[in-house]
Amino acid sequence: MNKNIKLVIWSALVTLVLIALPSIIQYAPQLVGKSFTDQEDFTYRMEQVYDNLSSTVLNPIDLKKAEKELTVSPDEIEEYRQRYGTLSAQLDNIQQQYAERIADAKSEKNETLLLALVKERNMKLEEIQKNFDSDSYVEDKIRSEKAKALASQIRETENNQEMNIPISYDLVNVETGERFTRGDVEVTSLFQQQFTDATGYFKANSAVYDNGYDDYSMEQPSMFTDDGVEGISNPPQYFEGTVIIPSDAAVSGAMAKENDQFIRGKYMIYGLWVLGVLALAALFTIIKFQKEWVLQPRFAATYSRWKIDVKVALLLLTAFILTLYFESTIFNIFNQFMYLNLGTISNMAVSFFLIGVLFTALLVFQAVHLFMLYREPGRLMKDWRESFTMQFTQDVRDTFNNRTIGVQLSLLLMIFFLAGVGLVGGFMQPELLVIYAFCILFVLLPALFIYVKKTAYLNRILAATNDMAAGHLTQAIPVKGKSQLAKHATNLNNLREGVRVSINEQAKSERLKTELITNVSHDLRTPLTSIITYTDLLKDESLTAEERAKYVGILDQKSQRLKTLIEDLFEVSKMASGNLEMVKQRVDLNQLIQQALAEHAEEFVEQDLHVRTTLPEEPVYALVDGQKWWRVLDNLLINVWKYSLPGTRVYVNLQQVGSNARIVLKNVARYELGDTTDELFERFKRGDASRQTEGSGLGLAIAQSIVELHGGRMEVEVDGDLFKVTIDVVGG
Known part of the structure; x- marks a missing residue:
């Protein structure tokens, strides 16, 4: 068998497995051993039936009583008045609305139309004036509109009573003993629910809410929506008894059709799961994957020459498309399994082979080739250094690092200007928004990041320069990258370090100079003082020979000490000058x-x-x-x-x-x-x-x-x- 055919068969089996097995895990608990009445959609519809049963039969709202309970708050009155502005603004607005039409009627000398327009205008002006003059007048209008909204909602609830589900019930109010029945609950049923003290009573709530009313006099929608009437409800009533759907409903009518569709679709899903299990078994026995199927020299040689970032991007894109395909397929199959027909199955089969099989084979081809290529030592790093991403990164770095700040700023401003032009063009031609989004993602955002980063770095350099000018030389400026700013920061650091060392050396030199003068003065003065003292003593002619010899010995000792001190100092000086x-x-x-x-x-x-x-x-x-x-x-x-x-x-x-x-x-x-x-x-x-x-x-x-x-x-x-x-x- 041809390698390509084997690859297509293997890809089809893998696609089938990846569709069937996840759906088994996700949906088997909802389908296996379950009937139409066990589904979430049916449960939701029954809840709607119960709500309508409560509102229309078991615990209905008394419209006349509800109308008496309607309230109008001062905030509602004020809101109604001020909705279109102040009194003067509304009056002026009405005058402007009719001014042109009245003028036209006068110019045409149409007295009938003129009188009608003037009368209509005056009525509206009078209506607005009454709104601001009388709270009770506005309150009556609001209450009237709320009553209309209540009646409309109650009628709408009664019209939606059946919800396409024919039910029979026998329910008794646990407090009053009042019984409500419909049909025969003793017949064979497709669905049955008992309400008892043990299982829980049927709780019948009834409440209506205003859905809004029209302010006909103002020719605008009402300000009261959703929360205009709140709390108009009956106390909940509790019932015990039985609610069923007769089995006859599964023989004829809408329920019968839905039940048949559910059964047929469920067995089709079972068939898909069986095919998935068989495909999985075939993958481990008959059609085992062989890498030779995708290692075809003609395609492999071309693919190996592509840049690594292109390969990775295509691999991720393929995986992303497959993931979306599998999720969409599994979701659609389960949500449409009741409505599967020959046309639907044909469309799914076409998408199965065009998308599932094709992209599965493509994904395997890329994964195997990438694995085989980058098993070679050093190949991965070599290809990465030669990739478009690294080249682009280096180009951007060179563009901004090896240019003056003026050139960098000009480039950034040009990018931002073109981004604004592109935005305007995108609104004028929506099909260009895809290209604009790509430019935003890969050009504008990187440029904005560079701009913010360099601006922040420049501000830090300026702040550090101010500190240096103020004499604070302890904190070095961080050097980041190889840009002109980084070079400037390096120069400033060198200057800061030079100034700091110079100041320290100067301070140390001053201190040493002071200590040197003090120490030399002390060490020279001590023997010199002794020499002067004993010289003065020798001038005394009354000294004995013994005393004179003693003083001469001391003079000799002090002279030798002074000589040694001067010689040592002279020798240190020669060593420091390098003349030794x-x-x-x-x-x-x-x-x-x-x-x-x-x-x-x-x-x-x-x-x-x-x-x-x-x-x-x-x-x-x-x-x-x-x-x-x-x-x-x-x-x-x-x-x-x-x-x-x-x-x-x-x-x-x-x-x-x-x-x-x-x-x-x-x-x-x-x-x-x-x-x-x-x-x-x-x-x-x-x-x-x-x-x-x-x-x-x-x-x-x-x-x-x-x-x-x-x-x-x-x-x-x-x-x-x-x-x-x-x-x-x-x-x-």
Whole structure:
């Protein structure tokens, strides 16, 4: 058998299954084992019959009594008066209505018509005047119209009594004992309902509502509709007894025809369900689907070249059409099963093959090809990048991102202008509304979204710029996308960051300058003051040789301290300017650390500090200037024994970390350091805030400068009173 024929047969079976099985699930409870009288439509019609029976026979409204109960509220009177405006407005309106006709009658010298028009006008003017002069006059008019509406509704209810359902009943009022009968309820019945204390009494309600009246004098519909008469009803009456539809009704008449149509249609539905079950069995046994049916090279090659978004759109459209088709078919079959005839069945068969089979085969073809295509690794992402959607998105992005704001705004305004023109054209030519809706969905709405988004973004940039101008530099502008606005936001952020850093550096520079002047003044003044003081003392000729020698020794000590301070300051300045010469060579850091520790061993003993070293057995080399590196270690060890808490341990560690050498010194500080480690590298900054200890305060600053000149890194960490220095330098 040909592949195409097999595909058509398989699609027909699938379509049949998709129509039959859902209808079984949805409608079987309403049809299987049910009769015509079990259907919802019949139940609704019986409720209408009961309502008419209550209103016309069991508990009818007394029209004369109801007319006496009619009421007219002050609001109704006022509404009636003011419906067409104020008194003056209504009088003027009537005058204008008749002015032209009266003038024409005068010009034609038609005295009969003229007198009739004048009389008619005056009557209406008088009628309007009475409406505003007398409440009772308006009330009588409204009540009269309500009475007419009541009578009309009662007559209409009596005319709709039968509802094409012939019933017999025998009902007794449970309170008064009054009996109402019609026909014989003892005969064989097509439908029967008992009303007893156990099953529930028949509740007969009667109420009428005004459906409106005509204000003939004003030649306009009434203002009273639906709620003009409310609450005109009899108290509910309760009845027990029987209501039946005689079985004769199923033999002749309208009921018989409906019953026959129901039975015939029900068995046709049964036949459809049987065909659906057989089709399902055939799909699992005889006609099993084979993907070769749809993988035909001629169509597959063409389909594979289509863009992925076109494929997905066609797949979704096909699935959507099939879904609507199945829902519509199932709904129509069930709602028309009582009226199925040869013509209806023929039309359904044609739609079955033209829509159901065709679109089922098309859906399977697309689904199988998509599955086979995108099993290939990377094919899905490749096709998506080449899709119309991605191309359109990129084009839109390029259109708006790589253009000036003026060009972008011009494009958006042009789109909005064309949208307005299209709306006018759509109203003038309704068939263009489909194209207009497409343009709205895929052009105007995206353009509106872009416009609102960019406007909001521009407002945020302007607000942030105002904050920057006011000196608020803490909040950065969010950078979104690659548009001109995003580039502008980036530039503003860079400017903000530059200004902020500049302000911080300026503040820091001012603070350091102040501290430097203060510290240098203090550290220079202390030895200089001693030198001046002892020089003045030496001028005393009465000094003994022993006192003179003592003063000279102090002068020498203070002079050396002043010299050291000036040399350290000069050396830091040279390092900062980059004029320091270095002679790098391969140095064993292990040996250098041991020599430095030996040099300061006595100081550590004097300060009651216990040194613990962790040094490797083999040499650790680094390419450094030996003298400068000795200065680094010397400054660090001096810093340790000066500012360590007596009686604590000092840890010195050297290790090879990859191609680098790492030196780590740890000690417990004698003074409280705080949390800011950056200040420890500042010039003339000391751990001793009172500056009672000897030293220039340049030790760590000099050490850090030397390490950085060697391309290394020096870090200080403070954890409570634990002081830790880590130095990394390139190995040699």
